[in-house]
Each structure stands twice: as structure tokens, then as C-alpha cells.
Amino acid sequence: MAGKINFTLEQFQEAAHKFRPELLRLPIITLRDHSLKFFTERPGIRYKESVGTIDADVELAPYKASRRHDLNPDLIHRTLETFLGAAVEDFEPNATISTLLGITGDTKGEGQFRQPSAIAALSLIAQKIGEKLNQNLFKAARSENGNTTEELFNGFDTITQAEITANNISTAKGNLIELSEPITKTNAYDLLTEEVLYKLTDEMRAQELYIYCAQSIKDKYDQAYFATHGHVPFYQNYTQNVLEGSEGKIKFVPLVGKAGSEFIHISNKSNMLVGYDQMGDMESVSIEKYAPFILTFVMTMFFGTQFESISPKRLQVVKLAASNTGGQNTGGENTGS
Secondary structure (H helix, E strand, C coil), X not given: CCCCCCCCHHHHHHHHHHCHHHHHHHHHHHHHHHCHHHCEEECCCCCEEXXXXXXXXXXXXXXXXXXXXXXXXXXXEEEEECEEEEEEEEECHXXXXXXXXXXXXXXXHHHHHHCCCHHHHHHHHHHHHHHHHHHCCCCCCCCCCCCCHHXXXXXXXXXXXXXXXXXXXCCCCCCEEECCCCCCCCCHHHHHHHHHHHHCXXXXXXXXXXXXXXXXXXXXXXXXXXXXXXXXXXXXXXXXXXXXXXXCCEEEEECHHHCCCCEEEEECHHHEEEXXXXXXXXXXXXXXXXXXXXXXXXXXXXXXXXXXXXXXXXXXXXXXXXXXXXXXXXXXXXXXX
16 A cells, blocks of 8 residues: 655755755746746845946047046936745655645655655755746736735836836836727737837847737737748748847747736846845744644745836836737637747
8 A cells, every 4th residue: 555755844944954055046036937037137136236327428420639528427327126035844754745746645666766855855946936937027016915926026017006106117108008909800910010119219220129018918919920921831830939020129028927918018138027035044934833733934035026227128018908908818818938
């Protein structure tokens, strides 16, 4: 008969202590697998750090021995803030881990060599933390009294809305486009070309950019593109990863965390910052026992997001019409990344 998996408190505590750096990295590694390859990571940040750009009017002019010019650089500061979060998860070690790992618990004979170690079980929990961070990169909104990842930090959509409210992102400043009609499988190609691509600044169109959007938006573009180009002899792929007309420089990045978002963001990787620590002693992993038969997984780590710049030379926000932001899909579209 199959035996029951039996992890002791000491085994879990030893694994958490010995593999603390690896366990702390796992949420970030999980994020990389899902989305971080399209963002710029900023490790070593606890609480707040100033980021931003320097703009100055510097130029070559005809030579004159007396030529002098005051540089007067314009320092544009933004604050990348990471917040200290904690995961405190109670679990019954044998039943819970057996369920999570999908195993029956054969601990007799050769079966004992196929059983997972305590570190494998803890790793799975740490990966789940990374998945939650991935789902909330854009929609998270900081709440001091919150109890979820969504309330830990301010995601890109939340930061965007705050900047719109402060009139720092606006149509007048050139970093906001407000669509008057929803993106559909009929108009997506024309809308994203005429109303978005052609309104980007020349500086932006000269760069390699990403379109951070919901999968449903990308699906509609694919459908519209097929309807427009499906009969063309050189058309080969139903899925279009590049915005046509951008000379291959602007690529779609559909993300799970963008489902239901009211914004599309167009920017370069270097402008989309994801901050965390991973270098200090304030982040920790431990296993505690506060009640009979129940263990508690405790992890603390810093996390936050920010734009390095909201200049129209580096960021364009597209505000969608209401029917694109309901968080639900129609027509068989999915929201996976």
C-alpha cells in the first residue's frame, strides 16, 4: 500500500534556511518566464529610488572662439517605489503538498526515491507568488491595509491613471491618445495604424518598441489583418507579432496582467521598470509553526513598478473605449499570455 508523504518541521526549516537566496529569487524567475523579458529589472531597491532622464539643449554650431552656452540641463526625476510585502501562508504539510504536487505518496521501496524534497515543495509555493505578481503588474493599486498582491504596489495602469489625473499624461502633452470607438475585429488594423501608429512622435517611431496590451486586443488585430490581407499571395501567418507600417520596430506583447485594462502602453523596454531588492537582509524566507499540525510559510520581499519617463519621446498611452475594458472576452478570444 502506498505510504503517506512525511515532511517534518525541521526539514522545511532547514530547506528554507539553506536555500533562502534561491527561494527569494524564484518569484522573480517566474516573472521572467512570463513577462519580465519585456521590462527592465532594477534590483537592489528598497522603498524609494529616484530614476529619470536628463534633457539638455546641446548642439554643434559654426566655430567661434568666443562661443559660450549655458547648458542648464533639465533633470526629470521620477520615483521608483518598492513596497515590502509578506506572504504568510498556513498549510498542512502532507495533504497540501501532496495535492499541489499531484502525487500519491508512495514512500515504500523504490517509491521513496521519487518523492519530492522539502525544497521542491517550498519552491512551488514561491513560484505561485511570482505568478500573482505577474497577474498584477499593471492593475495593482497600493493599499496599506490590503491583503492581496493587487494591493501591495502601484502597477503601471494605476501609475498611468494618477498621471492622467495630474495632467502629466494628456493629449495636449502628446503622450495620450483617446480612442473614440472600441477596437474590434473589423477596425483593429485601421484603428491601430491611423489613430495610433501615425500619431507616435518621430523619436518613438525610430526606436524598438513594444505594445503592452491584452490578448483580446492582439486577437482583434490578427482577425482584422487576416480580413484585409488574407488574399495577398505573400501573406503566410495568421498571427501578426509586428504592427504593420512600423518597419518591424513595434511588436505586440499581449500579457495576462493586461486583461480588462483600459490602457494600451507603447514604450521601449528600458522605460518599463520593475524594482525589487534581492540584495539585502530585510527579505527572508522561513517556516514557522503556530498551531498543531499546521505549518506557516513566511516570505518577505520588496516589489514595485515605474516608468523611467513619461515623455512622448518614450511613452504613448492609448486609452481604450469602454467596451474594450470589461475584462471579459467575446468571440472565443482568450486572455492568456
